[in-house]
Amino acid sequence: xxxxxxxxSYSEIFNLILKILDKLGLYKERVNKKDGKIVVFTGLxxxxxxxxxxxxxxxxxxxxxxxxxxxxxxxLFDWGKSRENERRIIRELNNTxxx
Numbered sequence: 760x761x762x763x764x765x766x767x768s769y770s771e772i773f774n775l776i777l778k779i780l781d782k783l784g785l786y787k788e789r790v791n792k793k794d795g796k797i798v799v800f801t802g803l804x805x806x807x808x809x810x811x812x813x814x815x816x817x818x819x820x821x822x823x824x825x826x827x828x829x830x831x832x833x834x835l836f837d838w839g840k841s842r843e844n845e846r847r848i849i850r851e852l853n854n855t856x857x858x
Contacts, residue, residue, distance in 0.1 A: 760843035762826040764819065765856060769795070772823040772852075773816050779851045785812065800832065801844065808832055810841050814848070825852065 784798040795816035829841035
């Protein structure tokens, strides 16, 4: 699991994550802004049959926390692909907010 805490509003972060997911080509399965939950999945690759990625956006006082958790859809071992997915989403969020 990867996470980050940001000095931006909940709504701004949530909407930004949706744009990032589109940019990364991830498929949205479920989006619930009220609860701060987003579930997406990846397609097949040479290293994986695909992963399911759960993203949680949480209000924390004046900050917004994001956690990303990725697990393989059908296989037991994913050759590091889940960790790569988690880092890629957080890295893209950090780059977008920092740049």
